[in-house]
Amino acid sequence: MTAALELDGVAKSYGDAPALSPVSLRIERGERVALIGHNGSGKTTMLRIAAGLLDASEGSVSVCGHAAGSLGARAALSYVADQPTFYDDLTLWEHLEYVARLHGETEWEQNAADLLGHLGIYDRADSMPNRFSRGLKQKAALAIGFIRPFDVLMVDEPFVGLDSAGKEALLEMLAGASESGATVLVATHELSFVHTVSRITALRDGRLVHDGPVGDIDTDRLVRTEDPAGEHDGERQ
């Protein structure tokens, strides 16, 4: 059976600056994985490559057997980015309708109402999400990510800006996605989520430093940045 997500020697660099060293990773269908790492470790780069938003400098990515960015991969993968983005002239409800219909959904209204209700933003359905606060934007982006069908769900730092009710609702939605058979990959530092996953993948300085079951691993150690030594070499011109 094809993997839900497979990265084969994927690397990314900007000029001479490497953002992601070659990473190989295979995530099976139905798995629930947490991707952790310190700031600048390459988590977002890896997710964006998998989503097809970035071109890999080396290697290849497949989503449910389709090359990343291809029509099949786009149909299978729902990606919720760390920075929510909305149209200036569409309400939240119109966003949901648009995205659902772009994915061929015709019976989307009830699902949309349920999602907004679950996230506690049903009364904001007719507002412009671009004017929302950070937390509300995050909830709106999650609703848009969930309104469409998917086999693989990738979410980047979804807990940032959410209140406790929002975090709880999101945890339930992620659990629901897993239960329905979707593969869930979440880049996060949120321990309440990390403790619910079956597998942790950790990046440091663009390299894969851990990939395995949660067990007794020290997640704090995995996200810590090592101090660069000997950077300052006295007087500089």
Added chain:
Amino acid sequence: MVGVTTATSVGIAALRDMRTDRRKRRVSDMEWFELLYRVYLAALIGGFVVLYLSSLVKDTPFTASQIDTVLADGPRTVGLVMALVWFLGMRSGAQGGPVSVEEAEVRHVLLAPVDRAAVLRRPAVQRMRTAAFAGALVGGAAGLVISKRMPTDWSTRPAEYVICGAAAGAVISASFVVAALLVHVLRVPRWATGVIGAALVAWQTAAVFTPAHPAAPFTPFGDISLAIMDVPGAVAVTVLAVVAAAALWLSGRLSLEALARRSALVSQLKFAVTLQDIRTVVLLRRQLSQEHMRETPWFRAPAVLRRDPVVARCVRSLAHFPLRRLVRMALLVVTAAVAFVGAWRGTTPLLVAAGLALFVLGLDIIEPLSQEIDQPDRTDSIPLERGLVHARHLTVPALATVPFVIVGSAVAWALEPHAMTLVAAALIGIPAALAGVAGAVVNAVKGAPDPAGSGDKGLYMPPEVSGMTTVIRAAWPPVISVIGSTPVVALVHAHENGDNIPAALVRTALGVGIVITLVAGWVRRRDEIAVWFRNATNPPKPAGANEETT
């Protein structure tokens, strides 16, 4: 939720419906009265500018031999312009241009299982259309300038030059988008675009400057500009149309990474253009073309220059300029030099082009000052007057113009190889380059915080006055730069009247020098001038005045 994997494009109907709905909504939300008022103002100001500029062009008609030269060399030279435009288009394509879409469109539509070509073809066509329109305006104006120098009894009528100039301008300008699109969809590597583009420019340059005048690919497009209707011109336009159609057909292959990177920057860029914020436009253009400062400096600042912190800071900034920027600056100075020679040979309006090129050069050269103005809090934390800090940032950029003046002088000498050219180049080039810097400095410093706190005074003015004030504020810096190019007029007049050329040039250069000195003085004393002006126009009320009125 699961089991959705498909390889068929869905959602095209949703895309079309949503685009139609949004367009209808935009039209219904439009303030028609305000729009008509803007059109009225634009027509008023634009009409005045066109009429004024037209009256400026009173150049002598071409002689018979000059007409022969124009008809023979014109198409090749216009072809060279197109080759340069094509080269720039290829570079734009290699850097991710020319299409940009909304950030939300990238996230929600281009990541959906929708045929990307269907999504991207329309913005690509829109980009081509806009470029063609802008090119038609420029080409039409160039045709107008040429028609003014053609004898009145010449077979081609002035209107034909304007129409053909507009057509050639539209084709040339649209070809920028075609080249960019083609390079982008074919994913041609950046180095290859450089090699191919340089080869095309070299080929066309050879056609212009070598005695053999070999046939070159862009010459037929130049025929159109001079109303020369021939088969090669028709074939060239047909080929370009086919290439454009192919590029549009393949637009689904545009890189999502490039689109995502450009989407946010382009919307900011449009906003900055709306506000006439040239500094922000410059910064965003650099980000769009991924032009970053060199980490390793070209040279180390000598110890003697490091004694003064401001001088050291300015020199270090220049030492980090990327090669691309230095090449662009050199090209700008070459453009200015060629324009000066063109003005000397009889096309006076080219001095405006020279002034504008030097203004853009100035925007790059004053980078250290602009950086300082970008960080007003840091400037205000220095225990020195802000004007003094800014004024001390002027010395190094002024001195940095020297190598560019030398390059410009060399170009002028290559085109007009006389001893007097070098004298004229020095006496025209130095004040012109410094005026370019002065215009850029005014543009940068007017963006600094207003010490008189009168930034909101435009709110209380009638629209005509506040609109005109905005236009003048935006136009004033380039005007200063253009003023710096006026010594070339003195050169032409002195030559025509048999006057002493160096003396005439020194006199006008001194006039430009006064303008430059005033700009430097304004930078140094801007805060005091602003406060004095506020007090003079709105004197403070005497103590107790408020009590009396209440």
